[in-house]
Structures are given as structure tokens and as C-alpha cells.
Amino acid sequence: MNSTTVRTLLVRGMLAGLTAGLLALVVAYFLGESRVDAAIAFEEAHAHHHGGGAEPVSRTMQSTAGLSTGVLVYGVAFGGIAALAYCFALGRIGRFGPRASALLLAMAGLVAVYVVPFLKYPANPPAVGDPDTIGQRTTLYFLMVVLSVLLAVATVILGRRLAPRLGNWNATLVAGAFFVLAVGLAYAFLPSFNEVPEHFPATLLWQFRLAALAVQATLWTAFGLVFGLLAERVLAPRTVAREVAAARPTPVAP
Template sequence: MVRTLVVRGLLLGLLAGLIAGGFAFAVGEPQVDAAIALEEAAAPAPAAADGHGHSHGAEAEVGRPVQKAGLFLATGLYGLAVGGVFALVFAGLRGRVEPRSDGCLALAAAGTAFVAVILVPFLKYPANPPAVGDPATINSRTALYVVMVLVGLAAVAIAVATARHVHAGAWPRWVAVAAAFLVPVVAAWLLLPTVDEVPDGFPATLLWEFRLASLGTQFVFWTVFGALFGWACDRAARSAAAPMSAAAPS
């Protein structure tokens, strides 16, 4: 069963990744092109070529057409990796947490993963287009982002544990779950340093259009993947139940 779930997760993750790549290509790439144009306009003139026609100080770069094609490769591989991990986590949660329906559990797990792994870090450290961010701080910024991902996952784990141990009624239970999730997240937002490396004069509209496109790409991926995975699980459950119903005595 676990092997079937993993294969299902890999295939549907790949499909969802390609669909998300299409969204990123249509919505996000125009902002990337605009940001690159601003970066090139602000860059110093390239070094003069020597007598043999060779320029100095400029390294060969991957062209934009290749980068755009690589976008689908990147989102496809991302979908494969996420789909496999999600399937393993789903197998561990199945039958142990609510909801009991495979389809509803898949949607709930995908939504929770989006909030914990994508939304929580995004609200503190949103994505930036080219020309935004100091290359010298990329390691520290990456570490801070990973910390926020871990905080989001820890907050979800605390919220789930709270939901399983609080039995004081529906509303008190949900209030306790929300508080258990928000306390570590808000504490991390307040305690971790703020990163603001947007250069002066960078268009605010372009910045937020890029950030929303980045968040939208992840939202499309997790929505499509959760819906497809849940549908496939429910379909498999119905197919498995059909022979048993047919064999039951009338």
C-alpha cells in the first residue's frame, strides 16, 4: 500500500509541478524579465574587449530561453520530490488523524503543508526578483528562511497534538488549536531579524507582483496536487470496495 501511495504521489506531484510551472511561466516570468531589465540598466558597462575580440570581466550566462525551459524542469522535479515525501507522510497519518476520508485527508494535509512550509515563511521572508537582495547575505537569508519553515512545521505539530488532547467542546478546541499554532509563529516573526534589501527606486508594483506570482505558483501546485491525490485515493478506495460489495451475499 505504501509503495502504491508513493508511486501515486510521484506521478501526481510531477503533473502538479508542470501545471504550476505553466502558471509561473504565464504569470511570473514577465516580472522576472522586467526585473532583469532593471538590473541590466543599472549595471556598469561591460569591460572593453581586448585586441583579440575577447571581453574581460563578463562571464557567460544562461540565456533567458534556456532559463524559461528550465522552469518546467525545476517545477517538475520539485513536484516529484514533494509528491514522494507527501505520500509517505500521508501513509503515516492515514487512519490516525481526522478526517478519515482519504480525499478529505489529502486536501487537509496539502492545505496544512502549504500554510506551514510556504505561507508562514513567505509572510516573514517573501521571495524577491532579480536585482533585489545582496549576494553576500544569501547564506544568512537562506538559513533564516529554513528556520521559518521549521517553525511552521513545529507549529503544525503542536496544533495537531493540541487538537488530540483538548476535549472541551468544538469552539474551545479550535481556539486552543489556533493559539497553539499562532504562538510559535508570531514569536518567530517578532524575534527573527527582518531582511529588507530592496534597493532604492525599485518599483513597488513590480516587487509585489513578483511576490504574489511566486506565492500563487505554490498555491496552484498544492491545490492541484491535493485535489488530484485525494481524488486518486478516493477512486482507489471505491475500486477496492466494489468487488467486496459484489461478493457479499444478498
């Protein structure tokens, strides 16, 4: 893949990320913000002291302009990185077309980058979590992300190497079992945190976590669908041209 194609896919990935970010923003606003407000109300009601001046940024600004800026900037950056990963993975994950490859890569990314770390260190609303452990929790979360991505790459490599001997189906099962086992060991050895305050509503906690999961699922799925369509418009004409050239009969000299 030449540099011009990579640059074109990078730009389209950023546009797809922006589109996915807009959809994720809608989900975050309607599913997540009400849970954040409820958690803040709980935190204020159970605070041991009340002091300080006005907030530097109002809650209204946080839930509108702040949320929009954060999600959209994240979406554009996410789209660019995912597009570069797509350029590297295309043709290395099986004989899939541009759209199928984009959606497959997006689903694998959702699982490896978000779902696996989320199951070990789920998102918490305000009032949940000890401020003294935030540095440790953040470090362990990103460590879990890195481990999950590396294990996902290792799983793909293992599946491809086992396929000639075991067949695609059996190789996929063995590689999948390796991934689950390795993730399970990481879950067992990495420390866990249970810092939910007493009397914090369990329903609110799980609603917040499900909303966070819904935002990420929307972002990754929308990106896979939109970017797959855009990438196909760049790559498919070249594929068709090669197929036509290959099918064209070779002229015979008189």
C-alpha cells in the same frame, strides 16, 4: 497500512506531483517570467559596472527548458514526500475520507511549509537582496520552515488532546490561537531583512511575490485534488469491503 499500499500511494503521489507541477509551470511561466525579465532589466540598468562574457545559460533557456525541468522535478519529488506524509497522517487527523484527507493535508502543508515562512521572508526577484547576506537569509528561511512545520504538528497534537475536554470547536480555536501566537513570537525574534534597492518599483516587487505565491498555491491545491482522487481509488474499495463485511449478518448455527 501495509508496504504494498504505501508503495502504490507513493507512485500515485509522484504522478499527482507531476500533474500539479505541469499546472504550476503554466502559472510560473505566464505570471512570473515577465516579472523576472523586468527585474533583470532594472538590475542591468542600475549596475555599477558592466563586464564579463556571455552568460553560461541564455535567458531564453532559463525561462523555458530550465524552468520546466526545475518545476517538474520539484513536483515529482514534492509529490513523493507528500504521499509519504499522507500515509502517516491518514486516520490521525480526524475521521475524513481519502480525498478530504488529501486536500486537508495539502492546505495545511501550503500554510505551514510555504505561507508562514513566506510572510516572514518573502520571495524576491533579481536585483533585490544583498549577495553578502544570501547565506544568512537562506539559513533563516529554512529555519522558519522547520519551525512552522513543527508548530503545525504541535498544534494538531494539542487540538486532539484538548478535544475530549473542550469539544472539537473550542479545542480547534485554542490550538489555532497557540499556532498564531507561536508564529508571531518567531516573527518577532528572528531577524528581518529590508534590502530592496532604491527606486525599485514597488508594484513589480509585489507582483513577483504574488506570482510566487500563486505558483505554490496552484502546486499544493492541484496535488491535493489529484492525489485525493488517486488515493481514493486505492483505499476506498478496501473501506467499502470492510463496511460490507461488518454489515453482513452473522450466520446462526442450526
